[in-house]
Every structure is written in structure tokens, then in C-alpha cells.
Amino acid sequence: MLPHNFAHLASAEPRLRAVFSGLDRWVESHRTWPWLVPGIVARDLPTLDAFDLADALGLAVSHGLLRVAYTVLTPSGVLADQSFESPSAIPSLIPDRREYYFETGSLPIVPIYTGIKGGVPDEMAERELGAS
Amino acid sequence: MEDYKQLLDLIEQQCTAEQVKALLRTASGNKNVKVSAASKEELVRKNLREALDSHSLDLEKVYDLLREGEENGPQHILYFRCPHKDVAQQLTLGHVRSTLLGTSAPIPPRLEVKRQDYVIADVRSWNDRKPLDWAVKIYGHEVREEPTGEVIRESPSRILKVFVEEEYRYILMARWNAPDLLELRVPRDSSVVRVDNWYKILRQQLRMVIPFDRFSPWSLRGVSKVLFDEQERNKRIYRLGDAQLEDPDHNFVTFESFVPDSDLFGEGAAKSAAQDLLLHNSSYKHQRVIWLEQKDEKFAGEISCMIGLRAENEVIFSRHQTSRGIDYVTAQLRAFSKR
Numbered sequence: 001m002l003p004h005n006f007a008h009l010a011s012a013e014p015r016l017r018a019v020f021s022g023l024d025r026w027v028e029s030h031r032t033w034p035w036l037v038p039g040i041v042a043r044d045l046p047t048l049d050a051f052d053l054a055d056a057l058g059l060a061v062s063h064g065l066l067r068v069a070y071t072v073l074t075p076s077g078v079l080a081d082q083s084f085e086s087p088s089a090i091p092s093l094i095p096d097r098r099e100y101y102f103e104t105g106s107l108p109i110v111p112i113y114t115g116i117k118g119g120v121p122d123e124m125a126e127r128e129l130g131a132s
Numbered sequence: 133m134e135d136y137k138q139l140l141d142l143i144e145q146q147c148t149a150e151q152v153k154a155l156l157r158t159a160s161g162n163k164n165v166k167v168s169a170a171s172k173e174e175l176v177r178k179n180l181r182e183a184l185d186s187h188s189l190d191l192e193k194v195y196d197l198l199r200e201g202e203e204n205g206p207q208h209i210l211y212f213r214c215p216h217k218d219v220a221q222q223l224t225l226g227h228v229r230s231t232l233l234g235t236s237a238p239i240p241p242r243l244e245v246k247r248q249d250y251v252i253a254d255v256r257s258w259n260d261r262k263p264l265d266w267a268v269k270i271y272g273h274e275v276r277e278e279p280t281g282e283v284i285r286e287s288p289s290r291i292l293k294v295f296v297e298e299e300y301r302y303i304l305m306a307r308w309n310a311p312d313l314l315e316l317r318v319p320r321d322s323s324v325v326r327v328d329n330w331y332k333i334l335r336q337q338l339r340m341v342i343p344f345d346r347f348s349p350w351s352l353r354g355v356s357k358v359l360f361d362e363q364e365r366n367k368r369i370y371r372l373g374d375a376q377l378e379d380p381d382h383n384f385v386t387f388e389s390f391v392p393d394s395d396l397f398g399e400g401a402a403k404s405a406a407q408d409l410l411l412h413n414s415s416y417k418h419q420r421v422i423w424l425e426q427k428d429e430k431f432a433g434e435i436s437c438m439i440g441l442r443a444e445n446e447v448i449f450s451r452h453q454t455s456r457g458i459d460y461v462t463a464q465l466r467a468f469s470k471r
Contacts, residue, residue: 030394031395032371032393032394032395032398032422033391033394034391034392034393034394035391037390037391040390076386076388078388078389078390078391078392079390079391079392080392081392081393081436081450093322095320095322095450097374097388097392097420098374098418098438098441099320099438099441099442099448099450101322
């Protein structure tokens with residue numbers, strides 16, 4: 001699940017106060033979303049400046065609140081249910097939400113943000129399975 | 133002193149360091165039991181081996197650890213119901229063991245695979261909580277030629293594509309879930325042909341002991357409808373994700389949330405659209421259910437599963453689960469099927 005305590009980051013960067021409170025409201029109204037998708041947030045909060053939003057998300061990452069990951073748009077136009085640490089880690093073939101495997105090469109890669117706890121990208125989680 | 137090499141190899145491949153440590157902790161205080169190690173390899177090769185060699189740890193618990201690690205990966209489960217009490221009552225662990233292995237006494241699992249073959253590896257009781265339940269595990273081994281992507285242009289008229297032989301190890305399972313449910317479990321795979329073939333292999337290997345003609349597929353489409361109707365009052369148990377409905381004219385209407393596993397039918401337009409379709413005699417094809425974490429059931433995190441995607445009696449788990457987690461889902465499906 002996504003964190004919903006961005007407001008405290010405003011003390012680190014007061015000029016982004018409105019963005020952090022917008023992010024808190026957005027997460028609150030998307031409680032079951034496992035990921036924060038910047039493009040969707042920007043559409044839902046059109047009054048926010050896109051560069052400020054990018055700065056705010058970057059700050060949340062540097063404070064350990066969010067982690068950047070990547071996924072792919074499936075042929076039906078929704079996000080695949082696997083996430084990866086980097087674009088290069090995305091396999092050439094992954095399943096869509098209806099278990100049909102598709103070639104990822106020609107489909108858009110979508111950056112996403114996950115909460116740190118419980119939001120480990122799948123590919124990282126798999127690696128952790130084998131970790132000491 | 134026994135050679136546990138194969139068992140330890142599999143433990144290292146299939147189990148996490150945390151799982152191994154948790155097992156060792158259960159025996160801490162006993163002779164030669166150490167939990168800390170510099171690496172996972174040391175934890176398994178040294179700590180676990182020493183605990184086994186000095187009989188400080190029950191070997192059966194180590195087999196259980198391997199079972200937990202290797203049997204609960206992404207998988208498909210086909211459910212069959214046996215409405216005939218006489219048949220169901222005959223399916224005891226002793227009967228299954230003696231039919232498949234020639235003895236009704238417990239024997240240690242077979243760990244080695246047979247090249248290019250599928251063989252019975254383990255016939256055992258499921259757990260202490262359900263003494264009438266049992267499981268049969270089959271290890272499969274396949275060698276396939278896989279393309280490397282390398283292309284060698286030897287001459288303008290001779291182009292060679294390079295393939296290498298890859299070895300694969302698969303686990304197929306049948307689980308008897310008393311009093312009347314049979315589960316056939318096979319791995320998730322990119323090839324539906326392979327998935328269907330694994331179901332066939334399971335049926336072939338078990339036909340001596342399970343009269344499949346006395347079983348019928350347990351249709352879960354009605355359960356999906358109940359889950360939809362009752363989602364409001366069960367918000368602490370599950371939420372619903374992607375779904376597909378079929379209207380009376382055989383048109384399919386598919387609902388997909390933009391991000392996976394979000395609450396698609398909790399409120400808003402998608403819920404009322406689905407309600408309207410169901411009101412006009414549409415029926416369920418498939419439904420994703422996200423079961424919420426239940427601390428008292430001893431599984432961590434949410435469990436996402438797809439019901440009825442390829443068959444009305446199939447559930448697909450696309451992520452690694454625990455044995456308790458999968459059993460919890462089956463128990464919930466059973467409970468909701470009775471409403």
C-alpha cells in the first residue's frame with residue numbers, strides 16, 4: 001500500500017506544501033491502489049505544476065517513503081501486475097492480467113512509485129527470495 | 133551419517149534464508165543448532181546440516197520446509213467435487229499410499245527427478261489440523277531447446293539460429309481436501325498447452341486411485357456472483373478486481389482496473405455497470421478476488437487470485453503464496469458457495 005503521510009515532507013521543502021497535501025488527498029481516495037502513477041496523479045490534480053509534482057515525488061524517494069519501479073502497459077491498455085527495478089529488468093515476455101503472455105518490447109514502459117513496505121517490485125522480491 | 137546433499141540443495145534453491153532461520157529457531161538450545169550465518173549457503177550447508185547430523189532437528193520438519201518452499205509458487209488449481217460419499221470415504225491416505233506406492237506406511241519423499249519424465253515423489257498427510265486430508269506430489273523433468281537469440285550468418289545462403297538445451301523441474305500436486313474436494317495443482321506457465329498437459333499427466337498418474345468419472349468440476353461462477361453481491365458486508369475479507377461477464381447474447385464485457393488489485397467494484401460506475409449486467413441475466417466468466425490479510429490465519433499480505441479464467445472450476449494464483457494462504461482461499465470459496 002502507498003504511504004499517506006507526505007505532509008510532513010513539507011517541512012523539508014515548504015514550497016511543495018500544496019503538492020504534498022494534494023498527494024495525501026490523492027492517496028486517501030485511492031487506498032487500494034498499490035502504486036502511484038505520476039501521469040494519473042497529474043490528471044487527477046490538474047492545478048499542480050508538473051515540475052513541482054516531480055520534485056515532490058523525488059523528495060519522497062530520497063526520504064525513503066517511496067521507491068521507483070517500472071511496469072508495462074498491457075495490450076488492453078492497463079498496467080501489468082508485475083513491477084521491476086529498472087526498465088532493463090523487464091522480461092521480453094510477461095503475462096497480462098488475463099494470463100496471456102505478450103511481448104513487452106513494443107509496449108510503453110510506465111514508471112510507477114511504490115510504498116517501501118510491502119511495495120517491493122516483484123523482480124526484487126524474487127531476488128530477495130534467494131538472498132541470504 | 134546420512135547424506136542430505138540433495139535435500140539441502142533443494143532447500144537452498146526453494147526456501148528463503150528467513151524460512152531456514154525460522155526452522156532452526158524452533159530447535160535452538162539443542163546441540164549444534166546455530167541460527168546466525170554469514171550467508172544463505174552457510175546457513176543451509178553448515179548450520180542446517182549440523183543440526184540434522186546431530187539429530188537436533190526432526191528430519192520431517194526439514195521436508196516440511198521444502199514442501200512449503202516449493203509447492204506454493206504461482207499456480208493453477210482445478211477443483212473437483214465428489215458428490216458420492218462412498219467414493220469420498222474410500223479415499224484415505226492409507227488407500228492412496230498402498231495403491232500408488234505399494235505400502236500404507238509413511239515413506240520419506242523421493243527427491244530426485246527422472247530425466248524427461250514425471251514421477252510420484254511424495255504421498256503424505258496434509259497437516260494435523262485436517263487429518264483426513266492428503267497430498268500426492270509429482271516431480272517432473274523436461275529438457276527443452278530454447279532459442280538464445282544468437283544468429284550466425286555463415287554465408288549469404290546459410291543462416292544459423294542458436295538453441296541451447298534448458299532443463300526444467302516442475303511440481304504437480306493433487307490434494308484431497310476432505311470431505312469432498314479434490315484439487316489438481318500445476319505451475320503457472322506461458323504455455324496453456326503445457327498447463328493443460330500437466331493436468332492430463334496428473335489425471336493419468338492418479339487414475340488408479342481416483343475414479344475421476346465420479347467427480348465433477350466445482351463451478352465457481354456462482355461463487356463469483358455471491359462475492360459480488362456480498363462485497364459490501366465483507367469489506368474486511370476481500371475486495372474485487374478484474375472481471376468478465378457474458379450477457380444473454382453471448383457478448384463479453386470485461387472490466388479491468390488500471391492498476392492491478394485495486395477495488396474495482398467498491399463504488400462508482402464500474403459497480404453499477406456490473407450490477408446492471410447481472411440484473412439483465414448476464415453471467416460470470418471470471419473474477420479477480422483480493423483476499424485481505426487476516427493475521428489470525430497466519431498468512432502475510434493480501435492474496436490475489438483469479439477465479440474462472442480458463443475453466444469454471446479453476447483458480448489461478450499469480451504470486452508465491454503460503455500453504456496456509458492457499459488453504460484459506462479454498463476455505464473461503466467453500467464458505468461463500470454455501471450462501
